Amino acid sequence: MARRKQGSVLPIELALLEAIVDLGRREEPAYGIALARELAGGELTNLTAHGTLYKALARLTERGQLESSWEPAEQAEIERRPRRKLYRVTAAGAAAAQAARQSLSASNPGLALS
């Protein structure tokens, strides 16, 4: 399998980077299931598979395009649920997303207009 160019992102990775930014704009936390729902347009059906979602998040984190941290245990205890792993887009991630968008709109000018 051919290696990807450094800094380039796959479509699912671009979608995740954009979903995290969108959630951040709405001041909502970006964590696994929230991201899966964001990718599915807020629906609960046809969510991205566990393996695909967490593998992509791990890859982005490993490449420094995302940062992750576990929320404080107290917060989860108050809400009586397991802790969430929260994601943030780094400067490198934002740049990679920007480059991917530009590359997409260059290869398909119609996308840039939509």
Add this chain to the structure above:
Amino acid sequence: MTRRADDRIRRWVRLYTRGVTEDIARDRQQEIDSDLFEYRAAARIAGMSEAGVDRAIMRRGFVGIAADISWRERELRRSYAAKLASLPPVRRRSIGRVVVATYVLGGLLVGLGALAVVRLWTPGGANALVPTIREGILAATIACLVSLYFATRPSSRVPGMLGLAVAAIPLTYGVMTGMEGISARGAYVLYRLALLMPSEVTHWVTELAPGILLAILLYWGALWLRRSSPDTTATK
């Protein structure tokens, strides 16, 4: 409330994170725990049926199996590479040589088997004297190919090498026995070789010895690698 789907997914996560560096495995397990809990909570609010939630959870788990396995492979490789890097350079080079030698021997065996299969299955190429040889060679070649695949993965390298050692004997025996149907030049070389030795050892030397020699080499390599390589399972 049924939680069978959640339990199945958790069991699967525990299975594919086994041997992965402990904190990475724990991270993945906790992340999936959170995912399952939050999904069920959101589905309850949305009024989804329990059966529907179970189906959706199982579907997400099932569709992601390939990605889970590929993630596991990558984590195991990374962990192995980190441990390998911590070994003294001399040991590292020796391990590298044994691994390369395994790839070369495994590749040669598979290549030899594939060539024999093609020759014996080509119309007019099959040797009527040994009708069962080609099926045997095919089976041994497939066994070699599967073993070679396992030998390329750090976590299953030793069993892969042992598999190659076992499959090498029937494969080379089949090829040597069926040489007349595989290659006229090869059969001639074997004939000339047979002339150089007493007739009572010809069968042993030309048909069995190559496979046994390869098997001993691969077996020795596997044992040495088992003693000298870093453990492929992570503990930290």
